[in-house]
Amino acid sequence: MNVVDTSGWLEYFEGGQNAKKFSAPIKEVKELVVPTICIYEISKIILRESDENHLLQALAAIQKGQVVALTPSISTAAAKVSLKYKLPMTDSIIYTTAKQFDATVWTQDIDFKSLPNVNYIPKIGC
Numbered sequence: 001m002n003v004v005d006t007s008g009w010l011e012y013f014e015g016g017q018n019a020k021k022f023s024a025p026i027k028e029v030k031e032l033v034v035p036t037i038c039i040y041e042i043s044k045i046i047l048r049e050s051d052e053n054h055l056l057q058a059l060a061a062i063q064k065g066q067v068v069a070l071t072p073s074i075s076t077a078a079a080k081v082s083l084k085y086k087l088p089m090t091d092s093i094i095y096t097t098a099k100q101f102d103a104t105v106w107t108q109d110i111d112f113k114s115l116p117n118v119n120y121i122p123k124i125g126c
Contacts, residue, residue: 001031001032001033001098001101001102001103001104002025002028002031002032002033002092002103002104002105002106003032003033003034003035003097003098003101003103003104003105003106004022004025004026004032004038004096004105004106004107005038005091005094005105005106005107005108005109005112006041006045006090007024007041007107007108007109007123008022008026008106008107008108008121009022009026009038009058009062010045011043011108011123012026013042013054013058013061016120016124017124017125018108018123018124021054021106021121024104025104025106026036026061029065030073032064032065032066033065033066033068033098033099033101033103034062034063034065034067034068034080035068035093035094035097035098036067036068036069036070036083037070037093037094037097038062038094039059039063039067041090042058042062043055043058043074044054044060047119051057055087062078068097068101070093070097071091074096074097074100075093076095077096077099077100078092078095078096078097079092081095081096081099086091087111088111088125091109091111091112095112095115095118095123095124098117099117102117103117103118104118105117105118105119105121106119106121107119107120107121108120108121108122108123111121
């Protein structure tokens with residue numbers, strides 16, 4: 001199972017230099033888990049930088065995976081993960097959701113870099 005965090009989705013949608021590295025887990029929709037917090041972040045960024053049409057296209061791709069809502073149990077576990085690894089709220093929710101599904105997190109976010117079961121891909125050009 002795979003979880004692509006917001007940075008990976010945006011890199012893929014923008015056709016960035018690391019887009020191909022994220023295309024494999026994104027295209028394996030049967031193995032793709034999508035935390036709802038990623039949908040929020042992606043929606044906010046696309047609406048800020050583009051338009052609703054681009055958002056609808058992105059949402060169509062994102063929702064091919066198994067969308068997982070933020071539940072009380074994930075919230076509580078994420079709080080513990082946040083304290084343990086000193087992660088921001090969103091990152092701890094994404095990471096905890098991945099752990100619930102024994103999934104690998106695919107990301108360009110340096111906050112995840114040293115965590116277990118993370119495929120960290122350094123952002124090129126920053």
